[in-house]
Amino acid sequence: MADIEFVDLRSDTVTKPTPEMREAMAEAEVGDDVYGDDPTVNQLQVKAAEMLGKEAALFVPSGTMGNLLALLVHCSRGEEVICGDKSHIYVNEAGGMAVVGGIYPHPVPNQKDGTLRLEDIRASIQPDDQHRTITRLICLENTQNACGGVVLSVDYTQQVGQFAKENGLNLHIDGARIFNAAAALGVDVKELVAPADSVMFCLSKGLSAPVGSMLVGGKDFIARAHRLRKMLGGGMRQVGVLAAAGMISLEKMTGRLKQDHARAKNLFEGLKQVPGLRLEAEPSSNMVYFTLEDQVKLTENQIIAEMKKHGVLVDWSAPREFRLVTHYWVDDDGVEKTVKALGNVLK
Numbered sequence: 001m002a003d004i005e006f007v008d009l010r011s012d013t014v015t016k017p018t019p020e021m022r023e024a025m026a027e028a029e030v031g032d033d034v035y036g037d038d039p040t041v042n043q044l045q046v047k048a049a050e051m052l053g054k055e056a057a058l059f060v061p062s063g064t065m066g067n068l069l070a071l072l073v074h075c076s077r078g079e080e081v082i083c084g085d086k087s088h089i090y091v092n093e094a095g096g097m098a099v100v101g102g103i104y105p106h107p108v109p110n111q112k113d114g115t116l117r118l119e120d121i122r123a124s125i126q127p128d129d130q131h132r133t134i135t136r137l138i139c140l141e142n143t144q145n146a147c148g149g150v151v152l153s154v155d156y157t158q159q160v161g162q163f164a165k166e167n168g169l170n171l172h173i174d175g176a177r178i179f180n181a182a183a184a185l186g187v188d189v190k191e192l193v194a195p196a197d198s199v200m201f202c203l204s205k206g207l208s209a210p211v212g213s214m215l216v217g218g219k220d221f222i223a224r225a226h227r228l229r230k231m232l233g234g235g236m237r238q239v240g241v242l243a244a245a246g247m248i249s250l251e252k253m254t255g256r257l258k259q260d261h262a263r264a265k266n267l268f269e270g271l272k273q274v275p276g277l278r279l280e281a282e283p284s285s286n287m288v289y290f291t292l293e294d295q296v297k298l299t300e301n302q303i304i305a306e307m308k309k310h311g312v313l314v315d316w317s318a319p320r321e322f323r324l325v326t327h328y329w330v331d332d333d334g335v336e337k338t339v340k341a342l343g344n345v346l347k
């Protein structure tokens with residue numbers, strides 16, 4: 001296939017459907033999902049709920065919509081969500097919670113390990129006072145993308161869940177890559193999300209489906225999210241063609257993410273040998289971050305262009321910083337090719 005000539009490390013969102021997915025998509029049984037008639041979507045929703053140990057699930061077009069639906073169900077206008085200052089919902093979702101929901105984000109610092117300190121969360125809860133907003137929700141992100149794809153532990157998630165309960169708050173997990181987190185920890189994803197009232201995860205990233213995310217939670221929560229999905233224009237029709245790929249994500253792709261993590265480690269080790277690059281923490285999942293040393297005179301865009309000539313697509317994440325993401329379509333040769341190419345480009 002022409003699309004695997006490039007080693008594409010820009011993100012795991014670039015993953016195209018596997019041949020098995022394309023076949024399943026072509027053969028999918030479909031119906032009008034707004035009538036609840038699409039058997040493949042229904043099957044996917046049951047499967048996702050079961051795998052995450054929750055009552056119900058909803059197929060949504062994107063992770064952003066899944067998170068927004070969760071925020072809209074948990075919080076009313078003028079209510080507040082405590083979230084990380086590097087969290088996707090705070091930084092990368094176009095302020096949807098505020099624009100659409102009148103929901104007020106209360107950012108607290110993401111620590112290097114992706115966590116929010118319990119003291120910081122505690123200090124962020126608003127007192128019952130007419131001058132203040134009303135705190136309703138805590139949102140964690142796992143893996144924490146902007147902190148390096150770092151993984152929050154079962155223990156930490158339980159602590160936050162316990163804390164939320166004691167304070168009458170709900171807990172939502174932006175688990176775009178929750179299966180990467182579970183794979184990295186070697187635990188069942190159920191255990192990892194048990195303390196959460198709701199979880200969003202993406203089928204379209206490391207799980208390689210072309211489109212779609214899942215929102216999971218209690219029956220009533222999902223019923224309310226379902227109505228809001230329609231309002232936001234996310235009621236889709238014969239969408240079993242997408243759900244069929246999602247089924248393969250859940251059945252076949254969750255078990256192989258460890259390979260992506262192993263390749264990220266190999267890539268990290270390889271890049272450590274390349275002069276001009278500074279690599280700090282070993283990758284905890286499928287993301288490798290590096291910084292350009294001062295001696296490197298090329299700009300980010302020059303490096304991107306040169307790497308492309310070598311058949312490798314990369315992207316920068318901040319000035320002088322790059323993020324490389326491994327996934328299904330990056331094999332051992334791709335890792336080797338990338339290390340060699342960067343060595344040549346920076347020579």
Ligand SMILES: *Cc1c(COP(=O)(O)O)cnc(C)c1O
Pocket residue numbers: 061062063064065067088089141143145174176177202204213
């Ligand atoms: C990708 C991502 C999302 C949003 O998913 P889209 O499908 O791109 O809308 C949400 N949270 C995190 C942490 C992500 O990485």
